[in-house]
Amino acid sequence: MTAGTPSAPLPASPLPPEIVPAAPPPAPLARDVAPAEQAVRRARRWKPAEFLFWTVALVAPLVLPRSMLLMNEIAILALFALSLDLILGYAGIVSLGHAAFLGVGAYAAGLFALNVNADPLAGLLVAMLTASALGFLSSFLVLRGTDLTRLMVTLGVALLVFEAANSWRSLTGGADGLQGIAMDPVLGLFDFDLKGRTAYLYSLAVLFLLFLAARRMMGSPFGLSLRAIRDNRLRASASGVGVNGRLVVVYTLAAAYAGAAGALLAQTTQFVSLDVLEFHRSADLMLVLIIGGTGWLYGGLIGAVLFELFQDAVAAATPQYWQFWVGLLLVVFVSGGREAVHKAGAALRRKIAGLKIAGLFGGRRP
Amino acid sequence: MSAPVLETLDLVKRFGGLLATNSVSFTLERGARHALIGPNGAGKTTFVNQLTGVLKPSGGAIRLEGRDVTHSRPEARVRLGMSRTFQINQLFRTMTPLEMLLLVLGEREGRGLHLWSRLDARADLVREAAAIAERFRLDDVIGETIATLSYGKQRQLEIAAAFAARPKVLLLDEPAAGVPEAERQDLLNIVSELPAEVSVLLIEHDMDLVFRFATRITVLVNGTVIAEGEPAAIAADPTVRAAYLGGESGDA
Numbered sequence: 288m289t290a291g292t293p294s295a296p297l298p299a300s301p302l303p304p305e306i307v308p309a310a311p312p313p314a315p316l317a318r319d320v321a322p323a324e325q326a327v328r329r330a331r332r333w334k335p336a337e338f339l340f341w342t343v344a345l346v347a348p349l350v351l352p353r354s355m356l357l358m359n360e361i362a363i364l365a366l367f368a369l370s371l372d373l374i375l376g377y378a379g380i381v382s383l384g385h386a387a388f389l390g391v392g393a394y395a396a397g398l399f400a401l402n403v404n405a406d407p408l409a410g411l412l413v414a415m416l417t418a419s420a421l422g423f424l425s426s427f428l429v430l431r432g433t434d435l436t437r438l439m440v441t442l443g444v445a446l447l448v449f450e451a452a453n454s455w456r457s458l459t460g461g462a463d464g465l466q467g468i469a470m471d472p473v474l475g476l477f478d479f480d481l482k483g484r485t486a487y488l489y490s491l492a493v494l495f496l497l498f499l500a501a502r503r504m505m506g507s508p509f510g511l512s513l514r515a516i517r518d519n520r521l522r523a524s525a526s527g528v529g530v531n532g533r534l535v536v537v538y539t540l541a542a543a544y545a546g547a548a549g550a551l552l553a554q555t556t557q558f559v560s561l562d563v564l565e566f567h568r569s570a571d572l573m574l575v576l577i578i579g580g581t582g583w584l585y586g587g588l589i590g591a592v593l594f595e596l597f598q599d600a601v602a603a604a605t606p607q608y609w610q611f612w613v614g615l616l617l618v619v620f621v622s623g624g625r626e627a628v629h630k631a632g633a634a635l636r637r638k639i640a641g642l643k644i645a646g647l648f649g650g651r652r653p
Numbered sequence: 654m655s656a657p658v659l660e661t662l663d664l665v666k667r668f669g670g671l672l673a674t675n676s677v678s679f680t681l682e683r684g685a686r687h688a689l690i691g692p693n694g695a696g697k698t699t700f701v702n703q704l705t706g707v708l709k710p711s712g713g714a715i716r717l718e719g720r721d722v723t724h725s726r727p728e729a730r731v732r733l734g735m736s737r738t739f740q741i742n743q744l745f746r747t748m749t750p751l752e753m754l755l756l757v758l759g760e761r762e763g764r765g766l767h768l769w770s771r772l773d774a775r776a777d778l779v780r781e782a783a784a785i786a787e788r789f790r791l792d793d794v795i796g797e798t799i800a801t802l803s804y805g806k807q808r809q810l811e812i813a814a815a816f817a818a819r820p821k822v823l824l825l826d827e828p829a830a831g832v833p834e835a836e837r838q839d840l841l842n843i844v845s846e847l848p849a850e851v852s853v854l855l856i857e858h859d860m861d862l863v864f865r866f867a868t869r870i871t872v873l874v875n876g877t878v879i880a881e882g883e884p885a886a887i888a889a890d891p892t893v894r895a896a897y898l899g900g901e902s903g904d905a
Binding site for chain 2: 321322323324326327328330331503504506507508509510511512514515518519521522523524525526527528529530532533536582
């Protein structure tokens, strides 16, 4: 007990008596705010660890200037995972085909840059709109059914999109992909460089803005209704929630987010191939959310960091067998390691909260 | 006499060969304290599930405030003024009671598709949620995760959440079922303190609660209404005694 905890009653205070305030301090808030209102406000307030997280993300290139290409990959994967968290973590819709939206976004951005306009932000917008159109149309397939049918339906949609891209060579370039994409500077100011500095800062900025929007939307009455559907669909409907409408909206929204991730991928690598639609993209994404946890927005971000760093380290150590190690990680993590990691995290949080520094990120843990 | 707030006309529900609701014509008067009783398997919950739209009737009609809602979606009926509790708790287990009440209030006020609004943008709703929590004796656990609440508190929240929708008709499906003795009194008080303008239909096994609460009783056996009337008349009715007690004696 090193830190002075002023409000905790300590019978045997280690502090010398002159430091202890003689009288209890007056109530800190002059305004009379009801506890319920305080609780709502507290839940949406930014936690110190959130500031820390984004500060680290921003200064990372200064510390590791040679890893900006990797950081860019992390930021894009994080945005992609954030997208899946919106439907999986909040609305409870499992998907094994989220790569469909990433891929459609990537092709839309690539084609737009090649044929119409090479401005990154315009391409980003086009990609989001295209992906959300596909999201809207396919959302009607996931309204009903169990987790298993949803896994199959989303997988099926992704396979259809993959084969369509593979066959429509005149548009997508087939197995050769879209090559020779040259982007204009971001905002007309920042040229894409070989080190990936602009790429990373651009991806990070997009990730941050879309994260802010997601944080706001998931804290809204709409976000609450998604959690209601996830927790208990029967009760949600008995509470006046129009379940189908909400699912269509969030699925469309998540598709737009995945489309944005696809656009960032196309624009910063200046290349689009069928790889963006591959099954492993969807499967890796599930792994990312399993690592980071669902339903608190940071799960996808932290999961993306850990996943990419792990993959990078393993690929450097054993280039031929890295998939073996990724597979092993998955098995170990899902069958017990995850609890251990999250328990350690929770214990750390409690400790820090006990020091009255922060409730850290708050939010729900899986 | 004012029109009934809720009525069914020849309501029929078949599950394959089983006739679960046999041509039930039922009327709930405005401000009623009405109990629906019957032995296990009499079709009480099936009847409620049709009223609220969870099940589709095989035939007949349901009118709420004179409007035909036979084919309306459950959430539409909530907006028209009918809400319910569940026999087995159906709660949002990862939320707090405050969040669950805010959800119901938000839906009631049509805020469910407000993507950019803050939860406390309507301070009056937050205050109302707090007031409802107090009324239903949940103020001491308002910020705790629902899954961790005692069973009795969860039962209270069942009613509080249904009440928050500001219903004209409140359907209570065995509100006291399984509540331990220590928490039972709170729950009975909550039920008897419901405001008079809310019309209440109580589906119950517990005769103690029924006779304490209801001013009118309908008896359902094998999907058929066999008697309806005031509590004293029902208690004295020989067919009710035979059918009801006969069916009940086999139960635990």
